[in-house]
Amino acid sequence: MSSAIAIESEVAALIVEALHLEMTPEEIDPDAALFGEGLGLDSIDALEIALAVSRRYGFQLRSDDERNGQIFASLRNLAAHIDKNRVQ
Amino acid sequence: MPETIPLTDRAPGEIMFRRGAEAITIGRFLADVAALAASLPDRAYALNLCSDRYHALLGLAAAVSRGHVMLLSADRTERRLDEIAAAYPDLYVMTDGGIGPQPSGGWHPLAGAVQVEAMGQGQSGPSPEIPADRVAIIGFTSGSTGEPAAHPKPWGALVGATRAAAARFGFQGPEVTNLVATVPPQHMYGFETTMAMPLHAATASHDGPHFYPVEIAEALHAVPAPRVLITTPLQMRALLGSGEALPDLACVISATAPLAPELAAGAEAAWETEVLEIYGATEIGSIASRRTTEGDIWSLYDGIEFERDGEDAVLVSVPGMPCPVVLADAVAFEPDRRFRLLGRRADMVKLAGKRASLTSLNRLLLQVKGVEDGVFVAPEDLDINPAARLMVYAVAPDHSPAEILAALRGQVDPVFLPRRVVLVSSLPRNEIGKLTRHALDALRRQPVHEAE
Numbered sequence: 374m375s376s377a378i379a380i381e382s383e384v385a386a387l388i389v390e391a392l393h394l395e396m397t398p399e400e401i402d403p404d405a406a407l408f409g410e411g412l413g414l415d416s417i418d419a420l421e422i423a424l425a426v427s428r429r430y431g432f433q434l435r436s437d438d439e440r441n442g443q444i445f446a447s448l449r450n451l452a453a454h455i456d457k458n459r460v461q
Numbered sequence: 462m463p464e465t466i467p468l469t470d471r472a473p474g475e476i477m478f479r480r481g482a483e484a485i486t487i488g489r490f491l492a493d494v495a496a497l498a499a500s501l502p503d504r505a506y507a508l509n510l511c512s513d514r515y516h517a518l519l520g521l522a523a524a525v526s527r528g529h530v531m532l533l534s535a536d537r538t539e540r541r542l543d544e545i546a547a548a549y550p551d552l553y554v555m556t557d558g559g560i561g562p563q564p565s566g567g568w569h570p571l572a573g574a575v576q577v578e579a580m581g582q583g584q585s586g587p588s589p590e591i592p593a594d595r596v597a598i599i600g601f602t603s604g605s606t607g608e609p610a611a612h613p614k615p616w617g618a619l620v621g622a623t624r625a626a627a628a629r630f631g632f633q634g635p636e637v638t639n640l641v642a643t644v645p646p647q648h649m650y651g652f653e654t655t656m657a658m659p660l661h662a663a664t665a666s667h668d669g670p671h672f673y674p675v676e677i678a679e680a681l682h683a684v685p686a687p688r689v690l691i692t693t694p695l696q697m698r699a700l701l702g703s704g705e706a707l708p709d710l711a712c713v714i715s716a717t718a719p720l721a722p723e724l725a726a727g728a729e730a731a732w733e734t735e736v737l738e739i740y741g742a743t744e745i746g747s748i749a750s751r752r753t754t755e756g757d758i759w760s761l762y763d764g765i766e767f768e769r770d771g772e773d774a775v776l777v778s779v780p781g782m783p784c785p786v787v788l789a790d791a792v793a794f795e796p797d798r799r800f801r802l803l804g805r806r807a808d809m810v811k812l813a814g815k816r817a818s819l820t821s822l823n824r825l826l827l828q829v830k831g832v833e834d835g836v837f838v839a840p841e842d843l844d845i846n847p848a849a850r851l852m853v854y855a856v857a858p859d860h861s862p863a864e865i866l867a868a869l870r871g872q873v874d875p876v877f878l879p880r881r882v883v884l885v886s887s888l889p890r891n892e893i894g895k896l897t898r899h900a901l902d903a904l905r906r907q908p909v910h911e912a913e
Contacts, residue, residue, distance in 0.1 A: 415813075415876050433705075
């Protein structure tokens with residue numbers, strides 16, 4: 374398993390756990406949008422994910438990341454962003 | 462109440478807004494307002510969609526200066542914006558093309574919208590006198606029929622509410638209190654605290670963005686004391702959980718949903734400050750407050766009056782408002798202008814500071830093609846769990862949960878979209894076709910695989 378895919382499945386598991394989603398991590402399409410049409414997450418979920426990410430990976434998500442890098446555009450983008458910024 | 466009240470009664474040199482490191486004085490603000498007001502079209506209604514908080518405030522002040530009514534909608538779904546455009550054909554849109562939710566591309570009134578920007582060309586301007594009985598803003602809620610219910614607020618009522626809140630929270634100067642708010646300016650709570658407040662109380666609003674914990678902490682560190690954090694239970698929980706260090710706070714104010722006493726106590730201990738709660742609603746604005754850790758009794762602001770109307774309804778009179786308004790919650794009166802909340806009256810749900818009626822959500826569900834029967838169900842912990850969400854039970858042969866969810870998007874504000882859509886062969890309606898509370902509870906407690 375490549376490290377990119379490893380972090381993707383790790384982040385997928387984190388999302389499913391943090392948001393109590395009724396699905397398995399494998400069911401999240403890595404390229405589908407997390408918000409809106411894809412997984413259908415909303416701003417409440419964004420805060421929950423931010424909290425889980427800060428606890429697990431030791432860094433804080435920010436609005437300007439979201440704006441520019443579109444980290445929430447997909448699981449793949451979010452995982453890549455976490456991999457780049459994690460401090461633990 | 463006087464016949465007119467100025468746009469602002471503060472001195473030109475006082476700071477009223479902070480954008481990053483830039484401090485904006487009342488004089489500079491009034492110059493920006495005059496420039497924008499001169500560029501507005503001759504129409505009666507302004508729909509303010511600015512996402513930058515300072516731009517939103519400029520839009521309000523310019524519209525009020527011109528005698529236009531500002532339309533305030535926290536709901537940005539295409540359906541709601543279409544409804545507003547249909548109800549106010551004479552409206553124009555104010556936008557700043559900034560970040561944040563915007564209506565989807567094809568929305569027609571956006572063509573020809575007024576672009577709001579800070580002109581930055583002067584250090585003084587007039588503070589126009591506004592008739593106290595003239596409607597300044599209209600807020601919207603989802604009425605039980607599903608149509609948006611409009612709640613007009615006269616200028617005098619708006620300023621009166623601001624002054625009552627400023628007295629309650631000690632924003633009376635001469636020192637300017639810096640307000641960092643995590644709530645958007647188009648939500649009534651964010652509007653009152655960060656748009657109306659700096660016009661008539663010794664406060665300065667900070668621009669933002671303040672959504673994630675690290676941003677809230679940075680904004681608080683960036684402003685001088687005294688500072689106040691204006692937030693919601695959801696964001697307070699995230700901020701506390703993040704462990705971000707905060708500077709000295711004069712107080713923390715929470716609203717939009719009941720704050721759990723444990724969360725309030727945790728925040729008071731971690732940040733060494735008082736956590737205060739505001740109670741209010743879009744129809745009436747904020748009307749009462751409490752310190753959460755001192756118990757469940759709320760104190761009415763000066764000037765607000767309660768009157769019982771029938772068995773469980775309460776009429777609220779707000780100074781400057783033409784007639785009393787029915788409260789969405791049931792309350793028990795206590796002595797000394799105090800009360801306890803007994804929970805929301807049936808049918809209303811509140812999530813992320815927004816309210817919807819289950820009846821209107823159910824109506825939208827039944828309009829989905831292929832849905833023969835269906836119902837939105839609120840979890841039992843909706844009022845105390847900030848992350849709780851609705852679910853849907855639907856009878857829809859030949860349709861998948863994903864298809865039903867997709868059809869609801871654009872119709873329903875995202876926070877009210879069901880977290881789960883469960884397909885069933887029939888709903889447990891009684892002999893007269895009603896879904897009783899008891900039957901819904903039984904349905905909800907069933908394991909999902911049995912319901913399917």
